[in-house]
Amino acid sequence: MLKTTHTSELIWEFPTQQIIGFPISSWIRIGKKTVPVSSLNVQENEASVIYDHGRFDVTVHFEYQQETASVLQTLSIKVNQATSGLLFDLQFEPEIPDPINWLTIPALFYGDNNPSADRVKYPKEMKANWSFRADASSCPGVHIPGTSFGYAAFLASDRLNYHGSTILKDGVDDLMGIGWLTQLNGGRRIRFTFPCQEVPYHFHRQNKLERPIEPRFRAKAGDEFHLSIHHFLTLPGRQGYFGPVRTMAARNRPSWLDQDQQRLRLHETADLFAECLRNSHFLPGIGFSHRQDLPEVHSGWSGGFAAVEAGLTYGEYSKDDRLYAQAETMADFICQTGVSPIGYFFAEYRSNVWHPNVYWGKAKGLHIRHASEGALFLGRILRREADQGRMRPKWRQAFYANLAAVLRDQRDDGALPIELDPKTGAVIDWEGTTPGAWAGSLIIGSVLAMDEGDAERAALYRSAAEKVADYYLEHYIKEDRFFGGPYDAYRVPNMEDPYNLLNAYAELYRYTQDPKYLEATRICAEHLLSWRYVYDVIFPEDTICRRQKVSTYGMAPASVRNRHIQNWDTVAAVTLADLSMWTGNPSYARSALDNLIQSCQLVEKGDGALGIPKGGQSEQWYATEFYWFGSFGRYGKGNLWKVSIVLPKSGFLTAIALLDLGRN
16 A cells, blocks of 8 residues: 655555655755756556656556565656756665664675675675676575565566666666665665766776766656666565565566477487587596686586486487497596595696686685585496496595595584695685585595495484584575685685585485475575576676577576676576475576577577587677676677686586476
């Protein structure tokens, strides 16, 4: 129900009596001054507002949507007198009796964005009033949580609709800004701005906060602006935004994703990816290189045993004996040479030497991201190989060496180190979500040990698996704290930790059938899917993504600091399909398939259009203005880095094989 108490504020009251305030007196500015409200007329669920004696006419319509406990607000602004220095600053303030000191902008800001990440600069700390480009968020808007309920406001996309004689550049001049303001009473206001405001800094370059961007618009008489905003009451807690994000994804989902021809695209792309792995990424006698342009083989993270899994599964599925043999070579090489003196897999092999961390990361010792992820994929491989009667003893030996190190280093509370001295094993750092992935390796180890007739070792592994799973579930997963794994970005919220823990807890549920681990799997999946764009970014005209008609729906940025699109989460596709089967909720499998279909984009077909080898696909392309590695034309939004990466191909090929998506 729409209400008003005076001419400066509208109030929406939900049927359950929760209230959102709309401080309309702050909505329009000229320069730094707010434009006064001259009159306000409210009739049922619509309000008409006149500003500055008729300079601006604003119509606000509200439609309550009971199935999602949400309100669709449509806003129309008409300019009746030419105005320079114009800013729309649309603000919304909920009345939450028990607010939680946390807020979320999906894929852009989580809580304080981990201010302990002092080795890199990027937007963090909620005590500042931040505003960002809307195209930097997978679902542009803000969630303000509470103990009893929360509130979220989301845009349908990153831009507004403008009708007027001024020519706006697509994806540039029509962008909205999203952010928040902290009130004197400690409450939070969500704000949407046009033109987009980026304050107190803008973040377009790695590790560099720069001066604010605060443009104004020169409006002409007769200009009209239209915008839709979705307002949600959410479930209690930090993760109440899961439901609204899922709703926005369903509302915006492109219908063409269901066309029959998409299966053909999957088949064609799989063949191209397999060709690229065989011809451009494989190093004889070693394995699949992370990049095609320099030799760099990993045990986990940037390829590693995920690439082995792809070579074995897709090689067998497609009867590609060469790819299968290459995968065997890689597993043999890592297992025979890549175990460190302290028992964990080393990180990467380059310049004919194994190293404890990647040269482009920010680690001081052996970082566990590689070993924890690599061992998880190796465990999955060993289970599958055992089912085919192939015991792979040397692979098992390396796998068990990692598990022995985990048992040695596990604290009484279940926690595990994220970084250690590679020679002495002394722990350097415990902080981060990443070690939770060991839960999956340990439970698979328990199953393997039981199959070998070693019940005592099986029980030891299972106990350790449950201890680590319970610790990271309580301290990280339920708290919506996913950070640590991509240590080139160092402790920032990211989409890689959630897909690894999703895979790990799925294995724990698969073999224990404990409902709390199914719930942990579901939470990890929901968090991961909140990183995937729920709309299509419009790219500037002079960019490769515009020319290639790229769709961002269902694709995700890497982290809140590395704001480039990367489809590394193809490695979660099979697990998402399993989750749909276990829960009866088809949305997880549908999102996995959508992501695989979208991963068929920007693949080099052999005509040189992308400047990478045939079957190659860039790790990084940009849905927002961000200057990282881009090397196709100018840097920034709509362009890409001309390097082919192995991991997304690996997850894609494994999914095609195990879900049987690529044929018929």
